[in-house]
Every structure is written in C-alpha cells, then in structure tokens.
Amino acid sequence: MNKFFEFDYYKQKLWEKYQSCSDGTAEMEEKMKERFNHSIGVVDMAIELIRIHNLPIDEEKAKICAILHDYAKYCSMEEFQSIKEEFNVDVEVIPEYKKVLHALLGGYIVKKELGIEDEDILKAIETHSTANSNMSPLQEIIYLADCVEAGRSGEYFANIRKIARKNYKKAIAIFLRDCIERILSDKTKNLHPYTLNAFEEYKKYLLSGENKYEQVLSALDHNLIKEVKVYDVRNSSPYFEYIIVATTASSRQMQACVNYLKDDFDIRGAEIGDAWSLIDLNDIIVHIFKEEERERYGIDRLYASYPVVK
Ligand SMILES: [Fe+2]
Numbered sequence: 001m002n003k004f005f006e007f008d009y010y011k012q013k014l015w016e017k018y019q020s021c022s023d024g025t026a027e028m029e030e031k032m033k034e035r036f037n038h039s040i041g042v043v044d045m046a047i048e049l050i051r052i053h054n055l056p057i058d059e060e061k062a063k064i065c066a067i068l069h070d071y072a073k074y075c076s077m078e079e080f081q082s083i084k085e086e087f088n089v090d091v092e093v094i095p096e097y098k099k100v101l102h103a104l105l106g107g108y109i110v111k112k113e114l115g116i117e118d119e120d121i122l123k124a125i126e127t128h129s130t131a132n133s134n135m136s137p138l139q140e141i142i143y144l145a146d147c148v149e150a151g152r153s154g155e156y157f158a159n160i161r162k163i164a165r166k167n168y169k170k171a172i173a174i175f176l177r178d179c180i181e182r183i184l185s186d187k188t189k190n191l192h193p194y195t196l197n198a199f200e201e202y203k204k205y206l207l208s209g210e211n212k213y214e215q216v217l218s219a220l221d222h223n224l225i226k227e228v229k230v231y232d233v234r235n236s237s238p239y240f241e242y243i244i245v246a247t248t249a250s251s252r253q254m255q256a257c258v259n260y261l262k263d264d265f266d267i268r269g270a271e272i273g274d275a276w277s278l279i280d281l282n283d284i285i286v287h288i289f290k291e292e293e294r295e296r297y298g299i300d301r302l303y304a305s306y307p308v309v310k
C-alpha cells in the first residue's frame with residue numbers, strides 16, 4: 001500500500017470499527033463520534049509533541065499508532081478473552097482491568113484485524129493506558145498524547161498539557177502519580193503493575209526546586225563529596241535555579257557520584273572529566289572538582305555575585 005494513503009486507510013478502519021460496535025441509538029452514535037474525535041486529537045497532540053521535543057519518531061508511524069490506539073475500546077470481555085487465548089497473552093481478563101484491556105490486548109486486535117505487524121506500533125498501543133517501565137519514545141508519546149490531547153477539557157488537563165510541551169517526561173510522571181492516587185482511592189479498580197513499574201521509573205522527573213536541590217545535596221553527601229556550595233541563580237538565570245560546586249578526593253569518587261546522580265535524576269547532559277565534571281540536571285547545574293583543580297579554575301570567584309544558599 002502507498003504509504004501516503006495508509007493513515008487515511010486506518011482512520012477509515014477505525015470509523016468502521018466504531019460503527020460496527022454501535023447499537024444505532026443517537027446516544028451511542030454521539031459517543032462514537034466523540035471517541036473518534038478523541039483519536040484525531042491524539043494524532044494531533046502526538047505530532048505536536050514529537051516536533052516540539054524533536055523526538056526520533058517516524059511521524060507516519062506515530063499517526064497510525066495514535067489513530068488506532070483505542071481501536072479495541074468497545075470490544076467485549078468475551079472478545080478480550082478469545083484474543084488472549086488465541087495469542088497466548090499473559091494478561092488477566094478480569095472486570096477490574098476492564099478499562100485497560102483495550103490497550104493491553106489492543107495491539108493483538110489490530111494485528112489480527114488490520115494486519116499491522118510493526119512492533120513499535122503494537123507495543124505503544126499496548127501501553128497507552130497503563131504505561132510501563134522502559135518505554136520507547138513512541139510509547140511515551142502515545143501515552144502522553146492520549147492523556148493531554150486538546151479535547152480533554154478543564155484546568156487540570158490544560159495545566160498538564162502546558163507541562164507536556166515544556167518537559168514531557170515530567171508530564172508523564174505527574175499523570176502517573178495522579179492516576180495511581182485515583183485508582184487507589186477507588187475500591188472497584190485494580191492498579192495494574194505496569195503503572196507502578198512506570199511510576200518507579202518516572203518519579204524522578206517530579207523533583208524540582210528546593211526539594212530537588214536537597215536531594216542532590218544528600219546524593220553528594222552520600223558519595224563523600226566535600227566543600228559543597230550552593231549558589232541561588234533563580235533571579236539571574238532564565239535556565240537554572242541553582243548551581244552547586246563541590247570537591248572530590250579522587251577521580252574514582254567523582255565517577256561514582258556521577259553514576260549515582262544518573263540513577264536518581266533526569267540528567268540533560270554531562271561533561272565528565274578527570275579533574276572536573278559538569279552535570280546538567282535541567283534546572284540545577286552541578287560542578288564536581290578534584291581538590292587541587294577547584295581553586296585553579298576559579299569557579300567560586302565566577303559565581304561570587306550570586307547569593308549562597310549553603
Ligand atoms: Fe485508551
């Protein structure tokens with residue numbers, strides 16, 4: 001099939017699928033139309049996020065994945081059970097998971113009914129409801145675009161949409177946190193383990209401001225980094241909140257500390273040297289020097305005009 005026409009083809013298929021699930025009542029027709037528009041909204045949002053964040057995702061693939069992410073939305077529990085058995089999928093088809101089964105089994109359904117074999121697309125459909133750890137950029141963007149597409153109205157969604165445009169990993173973390181809270185307070189719902197796995201991985205993106213720099217300080221302390229100085233640059237820099245300068249006794253200790261920070265924080269960039277390492281934690285910059293080098297570089301003199309927090 002000509003690639004140019006693929007998206008329109010699958011869009012048509014989604015419409016036909018929804019029509020086949022409708023009982024013909026005006027109410028149901030309206031619901032299907034809304035659902036269809038939601039999927040168009042997810043396509044637009046996915047493309048917008050890919051472009052804003054310059055992500056390495058094939059846009060055509062993203063569009064097909066987005067338009068089909070809710071393809072299995074109206075399948076019955078019997079259909080889910082039968083697809084589970086046919087593909088031997090390790091998913092519990094139980095009422096508590098009803099809301100997420102269209103995702104967890106949706107990939108198998110589009111594979112069977114539409115012949116889609118692309119693993120990236122199938123996986124992103126599978127995790128669009130629960131998320132998971134180790135998601136690919138396409139999985140992340142489909143999950144997030146589903147959460148924040150423009151059709152989701154209200155202040156909460158407007159706010160998270162704004163964050164998604166600025167820091168999409170943070171937006172995923174916020175949405176996961178809120179989702180977990182919501183599910184745990186509702187006794188009729190079961191929290192899927194994939195969602196917990198995802199939150200474990202993304203929660204580091206929630207840290208910001210003082211809370212975050214306190215955590216960085218305790219990470220430095222844990223790694224025996226000494227002579228820590230924190231400069232508050234919130235009033236001077238449009239990019240950073242704090243600059244931390246610290247001293248280490250050896251290159252080995254410096255490397256251990258950098259690895260520790262990498263595990264616990266979202267690192268935007270790092271220059272790791274033998275005598276000086278610079279770690280960019282988005283809103284906090286950390287300089288770690290070997291003892292004899294800190295004075296030589298004169299870094300503290302450079303930041304002397306900023307207020308010292310610690
Ligand atoms: Fe969905």
Ligand SMILES: [Fe+2]
Pocket residue numbers: 038042069070146
């Ligand atoms: Fe959706």
